Amino acid sequence: MVISIIGVGLLGGSFALSLREKYPNIKFVGVDNSSVNQKIALAKGIVDDIVSLEEALAISELNVLATPVDAITGLMPHLLDIIPAGRTLMDLGSTKELICKIADAHPKREQFVAVHPMAGTENSGPGAAFKELLTYKNVIICDKEKSHPDSLGLVETFLFDVGMKIHYMKPVEHDLHLAYVSHLSHISSFALGLTVLDKEQDEKAIFDMASTGFSSTVRLAKSSPQMWAPIFDQNKINVSKALGDYIELLKKFKDAIDKEDLKTSLNFMSRANDIGRVLAGIEKK
Amino acid sequence: MVISIIGVGLLGGSFALSLREKYPNIKFVGVDNSSVNQKIALAKGIVDDIVSLEEALAISELNVLATPVDAITGLMPHLLDIIPAGRTLMDLGSTKELICKIADAHPKREQFVAVHPMAGTENSGPGAAFKELLTYKNVIICDKEKSHPDSLGLVETFLFDVGMKIHYMKPVEHDLHLAYVSHLSHISSFALGLTVLDKEQDEKAIFDMASTGFSSTVRLAKSSPQMWAPIFDQNKINVSKALGDYIELLKKFKDAIDKEDLKTSLNFMSRANDIGRVLAGIEKK
Numbered sequence: 001m002v003i004s005i006i007g008v009g010l011l012g013g014s015f016a017l018s019l020r021e022k023y024p025n026i027k028f029v030g031v032d033n034s035s036v037n038q039k040i041a042l043a044k045g046i047v048d049d050i051v052s053l054e055e056a057l058a059i060s061e062l063n064v065l066a067t068p069v070d071a072i073t074g075l076m077p078h079l080l081d082i083i084p085a086g087r088t089l090m091d092l093g094s095t096k097e098l099i100c101k102i103a104d105a106h107p108k109r110e111q112f113v114a115v116h117p118m119a120g121t122e123n124s125g126p127g128a129a130f131k132e133l134l135t136y137k138n139v140i141i142c143d144k145e146k147s148h149p150d151s152l153g154l155v156e157t158f159l160f161d162v163g164m165k166i167h168y169m170k171p172v173e174h175d176l177h178l179a180y181v182s183h184l185s186h187i188s189s190f191a192l193g194l195t196v197l198d199k200e201q202d203e204k205a206i207f208d209m210a211s212t213g214f215s216s217t218v219r220l221a222k223s224s225p226q227m228w229a230p231i232f233d234q235n236k237i238n239v240s241k242a243l244g245d246y247i248e249l250l251k252k253f254k255d256a257i258d259k260e261d262l263k264t265s266l267n268f269m270s271r272a273n274d275i276g277r278v279l280a281g282i283e284k285k
Numbered sequence: 286m287v288i289s290i291i292g293v294g295l296l297g298g299s300f301a302l303s304l305r306e307k308y309p310n311i312k313f314v315g316v317d318n319s320s321v322n323q324k325i326a327l328a329k330g331i332v333d334d335i336v337s338l339e340e341a342l343a344i345s346e347l348n349v350l351a352t353p354v355d356a357i358t359g360l361m362p363h364l365l366d367i368i369p370a371g372r373t374l375m376d377l378g379s380t381k382e383l384i385c386k387i388a389d390a391h392p393k394r395e396q397f398v399a400v401h402p403m404a405g406t407e408n409s410g411p412g413a414a415f416k417e418l419l420t421y422k423n424v425i426i427c428d429k430e431k432s433h434p435d436s437l438g439l440v441e442t443f444l445f446d447v448g449m450k451i452h453y454m455k456p457v458e459h460d461l462h463l464a465y466v467s468h469l470s471h472i473s474s475f476a477l478g479l480t481v482l483d484k485e486q487d488e489k490a491i492f493d494m495a496s497t498g499f500s501s502t503v504r505l506a507k508s509s510p511q512m513w514a515p516i517f518d519q520n521k522i523n524v525s526k527a528l529g530d531y532i533e534l535l536k537k538f539k540d541a542i543d544k545e546d547l548k549t550s551l552n553f554m555s556r557a558n559d560i561g562r563v564l565a566g567i568e569k570k
Contacts, residue, residue, distance in 0.1 A: 118496040122561075138493050167493045174494075180484045181495040185477055185502040187538060192473050193560035194553065195531045199465045206563050208423050208452050209459075210466040211403040215564050216501050217470040222561035225554035229547050236542050243539045246480045247532055253472060254528045257521050262514050268479065269510035275478035276407075276507035278491050279500050 004056035004063045006031040006075070008041035010120065011092050012066025013129025016046045018162040021131060031056045040126040057082050062154060065091040070230035073102055080106045088151040090115050094178065094227075095234040096142045096171040103146075110148040113155040116140045116174065117164060118182075122222040135163035142171045179238035184246055186220050186228055187239070193221030289341035289348045291316040291360070293326035295405065296377050297351025298414025301331045303447040306416060316341050325411040342367050347439060350376040355515035358387055365391045373436040375400050379463065379512075380519040381427045381456040388431075395433040398440040401425045401459065402449060403467075407507040420448035427456045464523035469531060471505050471513055472524070478506030 003019070005012040008030040016028050030047035032038050038050045057063060057079060065072055065079065072093045079089055080103070090113040093099050103112045119137040121128060139159050144152055159166055196218070200206045232239050249268075256264035288304070290297040293315040301313050315332035317323050323335045342348060342364060350357055350364065357378045364374055365388070375398040378384050388397045404422040406413060424444050429437055444451055481503070485491050517524050534553075541549035 118494055120496060120498060122498070137496070140494070177485070177490045177494050180481050181491055181499050184480065185499045187535070188473050188477050189502050190554050190557040191531060191534045191538060192470055193557040195469065195527070195534055196465050197556070197559055197563070198534075199527070199530065200462070203563055205462045206466055209403055209425070209462050210563075211405060211422070213405060213407070213505050214466050214470045216504050217474050218560055218564065219501050220498050221554075221557045222564070223554070223558075225551045225558065228554060229550045232542050232550060233545060233547055236545065240539055240543050242480065242484070243535060243542070245484065246476060247535050247539065249476045249480055249483075250472070250528060250532050250535070253476060254525055254532065257517050257528070258525050260518060260521065262518055265514045265517060266510045269475050269506075269508070269513060271482070272475040272478040272506045273508075273510065274482055275503055278482070278488055279495075279503070279507075 001025075001062075002027045002029060002060045004029045004031060004051070004060040005041075005047060006053065006056060006063060006065045006079075007067030007071065008032045008037055008046055008126045008129075009066060010124050010126075010128045010133070011117065012064055013041060013044070013046045013126040014119075014131060014133035015064060015066070015092070015117075015162065017044075017129055017131035018134055019158060020045070022161050029056055029060065037126050044126060044129070046126055046129060053079070054082060057087075058084070061087060062158070063087070063089045065089060065093075068227045068230050069093040069095050069099065069234050073098055073234070076102050076112075077106060080108045080112065083108060083111055086150075087111060088113060088154055090155050092117060094182070094231045096140075096174040098234045100143055100146075100171040109146055111151055113144075113147045113151050114142040114171065115155060115159070116142070116178075117159075122219050124224040124227060137164055138167055139164040140167050140169050140174055142169055142174055144168050175235050176238050179235055179242040183232060183235060183239045184242040186223060187232070187243060188246065189218055189220035190223075190228075193218045286310075286347075287312045287314060287345045289314045289316060289336070289345040290326075290332060291338065291341060291348060291350045291364075292352035292356065293317045293322055293331055293411045293414075294351060295409050295411075295413045295418070296402065297349055298326060298329070298331045298411040299404075299416060299418035300349060300351070300377070300402075300447065302329075302414055302416035303419055304443060305330070307446050314341055314345065322411050329411060329414070331411055331414060338364070339367060342372075343369065346372060347443070348372070348374045350374060350378075353512045353515050354378040354380050354384065354519050357384055358519070361387050361397075362391060365393045365397065368393060368396055371435075372396060373398060373439055375440050377402060379467070379516045381425075381459040383519045385428055385431075385456040389428075394431055396436055398429075398432045398436050399427040399456065400440060400444070401427070401463075402444075407504050409509040409512060422449055423452055424449040425452050425454050425459055427454055427459055429453050460520050461523050464520055464527040468517060468520060468524045469527040471508055472517070472528060473531065474503055474505035475508075478503045
């Protein structure tokens with residue numbers, strides 16, 4: 001069997017590394033328009049060969065589309081046009097509504113499986129890939145009933161094999177929730193990093209005064225702009241709403257601080273503390 | 286020698302645990318108005334005895350004031366009133382301007398050393414204390430020239446012994462920088478946690494969809510409201526300004542998303558990426 005990784009970055013690369021360990025006899029081929037990524041993917045043993053997009057589709061049982069989401073929506077019609085019968089295309093994109101809409105419009109929709117693994121780091125590219133990235137993480141499959149059972153089964157098997165826990169969801173629902181639990185936290189982190197950099201012209205002040213708390217909160221500000229700008233764009237209605245909610249809450253908190261209203265500040269933080277329980281996965285009281 | 290820890294929580298407890306390892310012959314006494322904290326501090330070997338505030342001041346060479354900042358400002362005049370000559374009082378508070386102003390107004394100012402260790406976790410209380418918390422972290426001493434050389438020397442020695450890197454700063458400067466590199470990141474995290482909790486009535490959605498990125502960004506939302514409300518209040522002018530800057534930036538980013546202005550989004554994130562270089566410097570230490 002041959003599997004192609006289209007876009008050998010952090011996510012596609014980590015998926016390949018993890019699968020290779022379970023399936024030493026599968027051949028992996030990579031497609032990437034960056035010659036640096038090609039070289040690193042080969043050197044790191046993520047893929048055995050670099051091929052063209054057309055060759056990848058011609059020889060692969062499963063094609064894993066792991067590019068930024070703007071390239072996913074751009075490439076998908078062409079990929080479905082040329083995919084041979086009985087073969088499968090899956091994506092790993094962080095948005096699902098537009099991607100699924102484009103797939104829905106294609107006569108070969110059932111050869112496509114819409115996938116989003118809830119895993120990533122602030123780093124990007126094949127150099128950052130590692131085989132444990134997906135282990136024990138959640139993964140969402142959208143519109144599973146629109147995929148052919150064979151394509152769905154193949155994808156589910158591989159996701160299970162790399163140690164992921166599979167959930168099923170509608171694309172609209174996916175994009176709404178993701179705006180809050182993922183996209184918003186990236187924006188809050190980018191904005192925090194930039195606010196501090198704009199203020200602290202003297203970096204030494206940041207070095208000397210920032211604690212591990214700051215570095216954890218601002219970690220996502222290191223994320224790839226080329227990956228995130230199209231995600232925010234494709235999910236702009238939900239992201240804008242989430243960001244609006246966040247800004248409103250910040251304004252209320254600022255107002256409480258300005259008015260020395262400690263009761264409101266305390267209430268605000270006590271309610272936020274509940275996220276600890278949620279994060280720990282404790283049952284609702 | 287006897288050292289008193291007034292407020293045996295995360296920070297005071299960790300400082301004591303670390304010092305005990307270096308100085309097995311120093312006796313540590315604790316003062317805390319929570320009987321639970323008293324029991325845990327004794328059980329964990331943070332202190333040898335629990336005593337009253339007055340007794341602590343009567344017997345200790347060094348008194349470490351490690352309560353929330355509202356209790357620091359409340360207690361300090363009394364503590365300086367009763368401290369015997371030649372003995373030292375240091376605080377570990379996260380704000381410095383008001384604390385130093387209160388100290389300045391006292392005739393025994395030179396027996397006080399104003400200290401802020403850049404260390405903490407989202408947890409609180411003596412149960413969360415651990416001896417490595419302060420190791421390799423930065424610590425700021427404010428207005429060192431106002432402390433008696435003997436008091437300053439004693440405090441510097443102990444801070445050095447627990448592995449901290451000492452910096453010197455004016456209180457005004459300290460509070461301004463801290464608003465950006467620490468206080469703001471706590472507010473952004475509290476607000477993020479609350480925005481998501483308000484939206485996601487069904488916690489399962491958060492469990493299933495949140496990735497490690499979310500949990501890192503929202504980690505500080507678990508912090509103690511009783512500790513942070515008085516910090517924001519004592520540093521309200523700087524915190525309000527920092528929060529205002531942050532809100533302005535978020536609005537600009539929302540505007541770029543609403544207008545599908547990818548160029549501005551990309552530029553915003555690329556500039557924020559520079560925090561990676563700064564963080565590498567922090568994490569290297």
